[in-house]
Amino acid sequence: MTDGPILFVAAAALLLGCLLGPRFPRLWIALTLAGAAAFIAASAHILGGGEPWEWRGGFSVGGEQLHLRLDGLSALFLALLGVVGGAGAVYSRSYWSDAQYPRSAPRGRALWSALVVSMGGVLLASNGLHFLLAWEAFVLAAYFLIILDPDSAGARPAGWLYLAASHAGTLCLFGFFCGIASRTGSWDLGPMRDNAGLAPLFWLGLVGFGLKAGLFPLHVWLPSGHASAPSHVSAILSGVMINMGVYGLVRFTGWLPVPHEAGWVLIFGGAVSALAGMAFAVSQTDLKRLLAYCTVENVGIIGVGLGAALLGSEQGGTSWGGLALAGALLHVWSHGLSKALLFFGAGSVVHATGTRDMSRLGGLWKRMPKTAALFAFGSVAISGLPPLGGFVSEWMIYLGLLGAASSRSPAAWAAIPAAILLGISGALALAAFVKACSAVFLGASRGGTSDHAHESPDLMIGPMAALAALGAVIGLAPAPLWPSIARAAGAWRGPVGPMPWAVLALGLCNLVLAGLALVAAALLGRRVRDGGLKRAPTWSCGYAEPTARMQYTVGSFSGIISGWFSWALRPQGWSQRPRGLFPARAHRFERIPETVLEDAVAPAALGVLQLSTLVRRLQHGRLRFYILYIVAGLAGLGILTAMEARP
Amino acid sequence: MMASVEFIVRIGLWFLLPPLLPGIVNRVKAWVAGRRGPPVLQLYYDLARLWRKGVVLSDLASPGFIAGPAVAWVAVAGAALLLPLGPLGSLLSFRGDVILLVYLLALARFCTAWAAMETGSSFEGMGAAREVSYAVLAEASVITAVLALSVQSGSVSLARMMEPAVGSGGVLLAAGLFTVLLAENCRVPFDDPATHLELTMIHEVMVLDHSGPPLAVILHGASMKLLLYALLLVQAVVPLGGLSFPAAVAVLAGGVLAVTVGVGLVESLLARFAFRRVPLLLTTAFLLCLFALLVAWNGGAA
Numbered sequence: 001m002t003d004g005p006i007l008f009v010a011a012a013a014l015l016l017g018c019l020l021g022p023r024f025p026r027l028w029i030a031l032t033l034a035g036a037a038a039f040i041a042a043s044a045h046i047l048g049g050g051e052p053w054e055w056r057g058g059f060s061v062g063g064e065q066l067h068l069r070l071d072g073l074s075a076l077f078l079a080l081l082g083v084v085g086g087a088g089a090v091y092s093r094s095y096w097s098d099a100q101y102p103r104s105a106p107r108g109r110a111l112w113s114a115l116v117v118s119m120g121g122v123l124l125a126s127n128g129l130h131f132l133l134a135w136e137a138f139v140l141a142a143y144f145l146i147i148l149d150p151d152s153a154g155a156r157p158a159g160w161l162y163l164a165a166s167h168a169g170t171l172c173l174f175g176f177f178c179g180i181a182s183r184t185g186s187w188d189l190g191p192m193r194d195n196a197g198l199a200p201l202f203w204l205g206l207v208g209f210g211l212k213a214g215l216f217p218l219h220v221w222l223p224s225g226h227a228s229a230p231s232h233v234s235a236i237l238s239g240v241m242i243n244m245g246v247y248g249l250v251r252f253t254g255w256l257p258v259p260h261e262a263g264w265v266l267i268f269g270g271a272v273s274a275l276a277g278m279a280f281a282v283s284q285t286d287l288k289r290l291l292a293y294c295t296v297e298n299v300g301i302i303g304v305g306l307g308a309a310l311l312g313s314e315q316g317g318t319s320w321g322g323l324a325l326a327g328a329l330l331h332v333w334s335h336g337l338s339k340a341l342l343f344f345g346a347g348s349v350v351h352a353t354g355t356r357d358m359s360r361l362g363g364l365w366k367r368m369p370k371t372a373a374l375f376a377f378g379s380v381a382i383s384g385l386p387p388l389g390g391f392v393s394e395w396m397i398y399l400g401l402l403g404a405a406s407s408r409s410p411a412a413w414a415a416i417p418a419a420i421l422l423g424i425s426g427a428l429a430l431a432a433f434v435k436a437c438s439a440v441f442l443g444a445s446r447g448g449t450s451d452h453a454h455e456s457p458d459l460m461i462g463p464m465a466a467l468a469a470l471g472a473v474i475g476l477a478p479a480p481l482w483p484s485i486a487r488a489a490g491a492w493r494g495p496v497g498p499m500p501w502a503v504l505a506l507g508l509c510n511l512v513l514a515g516l517a518l519v520a521a522a523l524l525g526r527r528v529r530d531g532g533l534k535r536a537p538t539w540s541c542g543y544a545e546p547t548a549r550m551q552y553t554v555g556s557f558s559g560i561i562s563g564w565f566s567w568a569l570r571p572q573g574w575s576q577r578p579r580g581l582f583p584a585r586a587h588r589f590e591r592i593p594e595t596v597l598e599d600a601v602a603p604a605a606l607g608v609l610q611l612s613t614l615v616r617r618l619q620h621g622r623l624r625f626y627i628l629y630i631v632a633g634l635a636g637l638g639i640l641t642a643m644e645a646r647p
Numbered sequence: 648m649m650a651s652v653e654f655i656v657r658i659g660l661w662f663l664l665p666p667l668l669p670g671i672v673n674r675v676k677a678w679v680a681g682r683r684g685p686p687v688l689q690l691y692y693d694l695a696r697l698w699r700k701g702v703v704l705s706d707l708a709s710p711g712f713i714a715g716p717a718v719a720w721v722a723v724a725g726a727a728l729l730l731p732l733g734p735l736g737s738l739l740s741f742r743g744d745v746i747l748l749v750y751l752l753a754l755a756r757f758c759t760a761w762a763a764m765e766t767g768s769s770f771e772g773m774g775a776a777r778e779v780s781y782a783v784l785a786e787a788s789v790i791t792a793v794l795a796l797s798v799q800s801g802s803v804s805l806a807r808m809m810e811p812a813v814g815s816g817g818v819l820l821a822a823g824l825f826t827v828l829l830a831e832n833c834r835v836p837f838d839d840p841a842t843h844l845e846l847t848m849i850h851e852v853m854v855l856d857h858s859g860p861p862l863a864v865i866l867h868g869a870s871m872k873l874l875l876y877a878l879l880l881v882q883a884v885v886p887l888g889g890l891s892f893p894a895a896v897a898v899l900a901g902g903v904l905a906v907t908v909g910v911g912l913v914e915s916l917l918a919r920f921a922f923r924r925v926p927l928l929l930t931t932a933f934l935l936c937l938f939a940l941l942v943a944w945n946g947g948a949a
Contacts (some may be wrong), residue, residue, distance in 0.1 A: 074764045093857070101874070119658065123911060129831065195932050203776065205909070213769060218710070258725070274746075279782030283668075321688050326863050353725065362767070362942045363707060363767070364694050365709045365711075366709070369709075370715060372709070376711070376761075380754070380757065383751060383753075383757065384750065385753055385754040385757055386722075386747060386754055387841055390677070390678055391750055392745075394745055395747065395750075399741065399742060399743045399744045399746070399803060402743070402746075402793075402794070402803045403803065405797055405798055405802055406797040406798055406801050406802060407792055407801065408801075408944075409814070412798075412910055412944075416794055416940070419790055420787055420790050420791055420794070422790075423749075423787055423789070423790030424783055424786060424787050424790075426750075426786065427753065427779070427782050427783040427785075427786035427787075428783055430753055430756065430757055430760075430779055430781035430782070431780060431782075431783065433757075434757060434760045434761060434764065434775065434779055435779075437761065437764075438706060438760075438761065438764030438772075438775070440710075441709075442707075442709065442764045442765050443765070443766070444707050444767045500742060501741060502741040502742040502743050502744075502804075502925050503738060505741035506741065506743070506747065509725070509744075509747060510738070512725075513722070513725050513751075516721045516724075516725070517718045517721045517722075518715070520717040520718065520720060520721045521713070521717040521718060523712035523717070524713055524716065524717040524860060524861060524864060525713050525714070525717075526715070527698075527860045528704075528713055528859065528860055528861065531699070531700065531701050531702060531860060532701030532702070532861060533701065533702050534701065534702070534703045534704065535703075535705075535706055536703050536704070536706065536769050537705065537767075538705040538706070538766040538767055538856060539705070539855065540765075540766065540768035540769070540770055540771070540855065540856070541768075541770060546768070548767065550769050551657060551767045551768075551769055551772060552764075552769050552771075552772020552773060552775075552776065556772070556773075556776065557772060557776045558776070559776070560776060560777065560780035560781075561780050561783065564926065605703075616873075620708075
């Protein structure tokens, strides 16, 4: 079967799910899984070596002939969409059940199908107009999913912010595609790198796609959007939707010519995004906000890889450029999988305890051992630690950067700072995830929220385990995956060369390491059991009465790092110290504001608002003045025309 | 066949030699202070005794409390096996193995910090927080040092990176890496392994609640990490390529001994820094590595 019918089945199943989902939850699951499986099958066919699929419909939509295309690059993203879309659908069955949310759950199902199918449309569209239509469709579907919970206090403002930011991005994309259409005379998209006049459009695309991808400082909508949405929605937002922005950047830097500065801007923008994203992530107290800022970091890492690939391509197809691109594309997968897993985990925690505030959680591993283990797995993967997937992709990007540095190409001036910043953000990620895991799952429960927690049902654990297994495959067997990655990267600007032997060696090392780690843990565990084991309260240098409130909190854990970045984070705090012989209640509050939003975007928006208020004075309802405006306007036009006509 | 024999010999060396180093450091400290000090082999006795002991486990600890030290030990051992040993070369060398080495050490840090947070003790939280925070700065220095070596040698694999001697940048790199060694191995002036004041410790305070075999694994892993850093430092700045096999081994051993004695001397002559000065010192280490990188860059162009 060719890809055309498979994709048609996928679209039909998802659209049907959109219509029937609200009424028939079981049928919806089946339809969504079928659609997701069809997406994966079609992509696997392309990535496995099939010919890229291209189709021009005999009819037109919106005055343009339908033109769809599935090549290696879009297949890579489409498969991820299928995996997370399917896993999220299964997860939402228990997480956002009809019993608990009788009003919003049916709506959520229809919107989920709409989101998945419209993102599929973005990936397949090969016509500017249809790309924009599909883009707008998924932006709206995601908006309604973010505000799915009518009782969540933060959801509505987060939704507004998301909508505003998304439309600012869409505006740029309108300009971008209109620019292409006006310069080429057609909305049709495809490779057109010889048309040098298109290069300046890159900047519009960067802002438009960068806003969606959440590159710092265009990430303002991302933390609140991800934090306030239901967790299965956060998972697809962070795992797949922001990758639509990444897809746009990769796709159009591949198809269109870019200005010379593009690679430099992307690599530095990405590195700054990685550092800033993680600096904010470390300091968060809200679990989902921490994960959201971590997304900003990972998009930055992908940006670094893409920027290095651009620089490599500018300098005539170097091998390190290809490695960096392969790393960036693989990172889309490893980040997407582990981030979806972590958001599912966070969702299970919220489901069980009713709070996202890490300073009120703790000790959950006893009640939710499976969730804790899977969350830990995801944390190791996303911190880019061997032997899991995140490390392999970051390693490839490092290889690209080190290759640029050691070959002393001009790109080294970008690669060296980027490598150092990546190293720092990697260490920060480690700090952030040790903090998140330990505050939520380890130690003792703070404030009683964890006492009545319960392990999630299998329908929630299952999708998480599936995502974890896929992430482990990337880490343990990168060599078999290389041909697919190379095909995807080859669809960018041409083939990337044979697999470096190092990929095979790394996979081997990871495999041995994973095996040895399991063996060592088992051996030590046995030795401890055999040697005599006693349980006692935590010693902690001899406290007789340790209480849960004495534990290190998230704020204190990240205190040192937040201090270093306080110039950027601008933490706010209020405290009332204990005074006198019999001190009354003392307390301390700390808050890390959304610095970019509150100190840059909000004042700018306020300025615009004030300016508009000034302009509104012109509009006062007095007819005679309106007539004066018209007369003045006509006179002005007349003078202009007269001046034009004179010479 | 040869490969597996070599693998076993290397594992054996990495298993047996490292506990010697803390013994030497302590000997040097005792000698400077005019004490007799513990025997050089003290850590071996301690490890053997701890391995036979039982374990007292906190009520709060999950299985990760035991698995953490085990995985951390495997990670450090893996990093150690990647390191080329002078004339012996490395067991498995590939492009980018240096990044794997750096990240394996990070994995070990993740596991140690995780295990520390298991008990819910605020002391251990304090230690873990310090460990992961200062590692951010140390990581920057390490990556910069890697870049310097890579620019110098035009290669990205450890075996080739360690071959050429670093010229004038060698001194800068040695100073930078030595500072990182002190920080990453929790020695004075960053941390005092001999102190009894929990408030001022980093590494030791993370393992307060560990006992018996897991503590033995942690101590052994720490000494392995010290040897790893010492070997890395020596090979990064001493040219071994032109020497004959015995000479190279002798130079390598002498270098490691010199680094160890250096650690002991620093520990005897310097007081632990206040915590607010630690970032300053680590930033200095980063700058030293950065200057080494610049020297390497210029050295090649000339």
